[in-house]
Amino acid sequence: MSSILFIDDEPKIRTFVRISLQSEGFDFYEAGNARQGLLLAEQLQPDLIILDLGLPDLDGLVVLSRLRQISRTPPILVLSARSDEDMKISALESGANDYLTKPFGVGELMARIRVLLRDISGIGMNNENDVLNFKNLKINPRAHEVRINDVRIDLSPKEFELLLMLAQSPQTLLTHEVLLTRLWGAHQRHNTQYLRVCVSQLRKKLNDDSESPQFIETIPALGYRFIVPITNNQ
Structure with a gap:
């Protein structure tokens, strides 16, 4: 440890x-x-x-x-x-x-x-290039590819990076400041509007409802959490 x-x-x-x-x-x-x-x-x-x-x-x-x-x-x-x-x-x-x-x-x-x-x-459940499997969702960092029910989902680079960050720490709250700093740099760590827009776009592409989420849960005033437990790596 x-x-x-x-x-x-x-x-x-x-x-x-x-x-x-x-x-x-x-x-x-x-x-x-x-x-x-x-x-x-x-x-x-x-x-x-x-x-x-x-x-x-x-x-x-x-x-x-x-x-x-x-x-x-x-x-x-x-x-x-x-x-x-x-x-x-x-x-x-x-x-x-x-x-x-x-x-x-x-x-x-x-x-x-x-x-x-x-x-x-690379501490935690996954190495950075592991394929992550969550029920019907698969994330391949090396190929920069996301699939739901084996159908490829086209994400922007920021959307993919955001999803990967959340998915690599399942069940863990990542705060607005942590996400903003890693995605846009320390100078944008308080610009929550950037993050809200990116999360909203990502949810639409994942067909994820913010009121009844399958993947990304909003923690009011704090941040976001990926709520699906990992199944296995391939």
Whole structure:
């Protein structure tokens, strides 16, 4: 199982995250300040780092830059109580892979962790080129092909990428921000209109009803979830 280092000076939040991640089987390590976190990052070489920007001993962006200088640098998920766009842009430009605003729920935290780990190692149920089978739906990443009842469905590149992202994490909520960042880049991560249009077009082509979905479920104000369990890979 993957290892995760959590750097945060608030004991209650460290306890909450520790219980959540250990219950999912992750190897969990924690640090209460920046200097201890940097030392552990170098010694442990974790698969992912969760970094709180509001540390008492060093500026969070400085810590982020130093983490990026460590060999085999893992993806970094930044936590912050600040939700202003300038801070998010600064964090992403300084090397963060994703940004999560406090307070946050365990579901959203886990979804972001899974996406970041899958991006670097193919962690999860599928390798990136596996053919995914979901009842009557088949997705072939290598051929860039989608079939329903063995009839090919023509999707735009963005529609295909969106469907693949959701299907590779079945039963998992992917937030608006995660989807927008991966599809259009960090500069568009708040432009939910882009995502709504793309989801609407994709649903039409899949003949998927938003009120009674077969494939894509809307989680109001949060994001989307692919609700069909995978059957097998070929």
